[in-house]
Amino acid sequence: xxxxxxxxxxxxxxxxxxxxxxxxxxxxxxxxxxxxxxxxxxxxxxxxxxxxxxxxxxxxxxxxxxxxxxxxxxxxxxxxxxxxxxxxxxxxxxxxxxxxxxxxxxxxxxxxxxxxxxxxxxxxxxxxxxxxxxxxxxxxxxxxxxxxxxxxxxxxxxxxxxxxxxxxxxxxxxxxxxxxxxxxxxxxxxxxxxxxxxxxxxxxxxxxxxxxxxxxxxxxxxxxxxxxxxxxxxxxxxxxxxxxxxxxxxxxxxxxxxxxxxxxxxxxxxxxxxxxxxxxxxxxxxxxxxxxxxxxxxxxxxxxxxxxxxxxxx
Amino acid sequence: xxxxxxxxxxxxxxxxxxxxxxxxxxxxxxxxxxxxxxxxxxxxxxxxxxxxxxxxxxxxxxxxxxxxxxxxxxxxxxxxxxxxxxxxxxxxxxxxxxxxxxxxxxxxxxxxxxxxxxxxxxxxxxxxxxxxxxxxxxxxxxxxxxxxxxxxxxxxxxxxxxxxxxxxxxxxxxxxxxxxxxxxxxxxxxxxxxxxxxxxxxxxxxxxxxxxxxxxxxxxxxxxxxxxxxxxxxxxxxxxxxxxxxxxxxxxxxxxxxxxxxxxxxxxxxxxxxxxxxxxxxxxxxxxxxxxxxxxxxxxxxxxxxxxxxxxxxxxxxxxxxxxxxxxx
Numbered sequence: 088x089x090x091x092x093x094x095x096x097x098x099x100x101x102x103x104x105x106x107x108x109x110x111x112x113x114x115x116x117x118x119x120x121x122x123x124x125x126x127x128x129x130x131x132x133x134x135x136x137x138x139x140x141x142x143x144x145x146x147x148x149x150x151x152x153x154x155x156x157x158x159x160x161x162x163x164x165x166x167x168x169x170x171x172x173x174x175x176x177x178x179x180x181x182x183x184x185x186x187x188x189x190x191x192x193x194x195x196x197x198x199x200x201x202x203x204x205x206x207x208x209x210x211x212x213x214x215x216x217x218x219x220x221x222x223x224x225x226x227x228x229x230x231x232x233x234x235x236x237x238x239x240x241x242x243x244x245x246x247x248x249x250x251x252x253x254x255x256x257x258x259x260x261x262x263x264x265x266x267x268x269x270x271x272x273x274x275x276x277x278x279x280x281x282x283x284x285x286x287x288x289x290x291x292x293x294x295x296x297x298x299x300x301x302x303x304x305x306x307x308x309x310x311x312x313x314x315x316x317x318x319x320x321x322x323x324x325x326x327x328x329x330x331x332x333x334x335x336x337x338x339x340x341x342x343x344x345x346x347x348x349x350x351x352x353x354x355x356x357x358x359x360x361x362x363x364x365x366x367x368x369x370x371x372x373x374x375x376x377x378x379x380x381x382x383x384x385x386x387x388x389x390x391x392x393x394x395x396x397x398x399x400x401x
Numbered sequence: 402x403x404x405x406x407x408x409x410x411x412x413x414x415x416x417x418x419x420x421x422x423x424x425x426x427x428x429x430x431x432x433x434x435x436x437x438x439x440x441x442x443x444x445x446x447x448x449x450x451x452x453x454x455x456x457x458x459x460x461x462x463x464x465x466x467x468x469x470x471x472x473x474x475x476x477x478x479x480x481x482x483x484x485x486x487x488x489x490x491x492x493x494x495x496x497x498x499x500x501x502x503x504x505x506x507x508x509x510x511x512x513x514x515x516x517x518x519x520x521x522x523x524x525x526x527x528x529x530x531x532x533x534x535x536x537x538x539x540x541x542x543x544x545x546x547x548x549x550x551x552x553x554x555x556x557x558x559x560x561x562x563x564x565x566x567x568x569x570x571x572x573x574x575x576x577x578x579x580x581x582x583x584x585x586x587x588x589x590x591x592x593x594x595x596x597x598x599x600x601x602x603x604x605x606x607x608x609x610x611x612x613x614x615x616x617x618x619x620x621x622x623x624x625x626x627x628x629x630x631x632x633x634x635x636x637x638x639x640x641x642x643x644x645x646x647x648x649x650x651x652x653x654x655x656x657x658x659x660x661x662x663x664x665x666x667x668x669x670x671x672x673x674x675x676x677x678x679x680x681x682x683x684x685x686x687x688x689x690x691x692x693x694x695x696x697x698x699x700x701x702x703x704x705x706x707x708x709x710x711x712x713x714x715x716x717x718x719x720x721x722x723x724x725x726x727x728x729x730x
């Protein structure tokens with residue numbers, strides 16, 4: 088098992104290398120000069136040359152790359168050209184709401200979707216099954232911004248159960264924190280929940296039709312343990328895959344929801360930075376999301392090995 | 402006479418399909434005695450497996466199967482029991498071994514765990530005792546190095562080993578009846594023989610009734626005491642193995658026996674086969690169900706369905722012609 092995990096971790100390194108090269112190249116592939124683009128049409132030659140020197144753009148490409156990677160490894164992501172704040176501190180202050188929102192929405196999604204998917208599969212063709220199928224279809228078809236607007240209207244404006252928008256940090260108390268995040272978490276989590284429901288139902292149906300479930304039943308396994316132990320562990324590989332995708336989506340795809348509900352998260356920071364052409368910030372966020380993708384997939388791979396002994400072998 | 406442990410009386414199993422109810426099993430009655438090996442033979446689709454799974458009520462009764470008739474075990478009709486009570490019988494009193502051990506053993510649990518589970522469901526024992534017993538079971542079914550194998554997963558074992566594990570799971574609680582549904586079909590010939598030897602040995606050692614479902618008549622001839630021949634959801638002939646093989650009365654049984662390839666036949670000689678195929682359940686022929694494929698069928702056979710009749714002390718047959726023959730002699 089340790090060997091398996093070691094192998095998985097090692098296999099990530101070349102991917103990270105490629106990711107860093109691609110992101111670094113992005114800047115240099117963009118037509119025109121990043122410094123000129125940043126300063127706008129009215130900048131003088133001297134200004135551009137000065138900024139180029141400050142950004143190190145006048146050095147050879149390979150050298151620039153190594154300097155950049157070296158800085159990254161030391162936690163130095165550069166300084167924002169807009170407000171002179173370090174990129175690290177900007178990201179640090181914006182990542183907390185995003186992580187909170189992601190965890191909250193994933194909890195909602197997983198807690199609702201997995202049991203419902205299992206119930207639907209267990210009672211295939213029943214009213215519950217049709218209900219789950221309909222809800223999941225709605226979830227997949229309904230874009231999160233539309234659902235967000237509905238939620239705002241119903242729970243924020245009409246019922247006044249939750250604030251329409253705005254964010255309260257953890258330091259203002261867990262209750263207030265969760266309350267401010269509930270609507271966006273539902274808006275964000277509903278699509279993931281729908282996807283998880285579908286996948287849980289589908290893979291559960293497949294597992295329930297298998298011989299080992301029949302065998303387990305024939306040896307007297309109780310109905311609950313049949314579902315919760317024998318069938319569930321076999322659907323885990325599918326569930327982990329979907330969950331991994333949802334994690335990535337919740338962390339990197341929350342820009343719309345964050346903007347709608349005025350949550351100062353990573354998505355909002357990225358949207359704003361693109362508007363301000365704050366080049367280092369964009370680059371770092373893209374890098375962060377890419378690295379995050381790679382890491383989540385690595386964890387998913389390792390978890391496969393934990394739940395399915397057949398994966399560990401090769 | 403040995404103790405009668407299971408009585409199946411007029412068992413009918415119908416499946417709900419889009420085209421309405423289909424009768425897969427139509428009035429099957431037989432008994433299983435303690436210590437005997439009862440073979441159930443027939444072509445694919447004749448209802449052997451459905452019979453065995455109906456006894457344990459393994460089909461989904463809400464959406465799929467409708468049972469009628471009785472299955473009496475220790476004087477109790479299993480169809481009267483709740484699912485909870487049924488769970489106490491499955492695996493503890495009546496166990497089952499399936500055809501393909503690779504797909505029948507749960508791939509994500511160790512074999513030891515799967516044997517232990519059977520013990521811990523039905524017997525009130527500690528984990529430690531269950532583990533000890535499970536290792537003993539592995540040894541009993543002839544698995545070398547049972548302590549080491551205990552921690553292996555099904556995919557790490559060979560086909561024969563897996564089948565032994567499945568038998569160990571089924572026998573862990575010392576059941577009164579073991580239903581083996583084509584336990585050797587997925588194995589190669591030498592392993593088949595080993596597994597059959599094991600089944601016979603266990604049958605003797607544990608003094609249980611074994612229902613061996615197979616389409617391999619040679620296996621039945623070698624191991625079983627009595628045999629049921631099924632065709633299209635009905636029993637067409639029943640008797641002691643010697644009688645059935647020496648004097649088969651039903652043309653279907655004769656056909657099956659003639660279909661066994663013989664070693665002394667000439668090369669190039671065509672193998673015997675029964676004409677036609679088993680009709681689908683929705684199109685059960687009128688009269689005798691075998692009549693369309695029967696070389697001896699007469700007018701009566703095509704209109705009137707024969708009953709399963711006793712022709713001598715141990716043999717029963719469902720055939721108009723056999724009746725006449727018996728009348729004459």
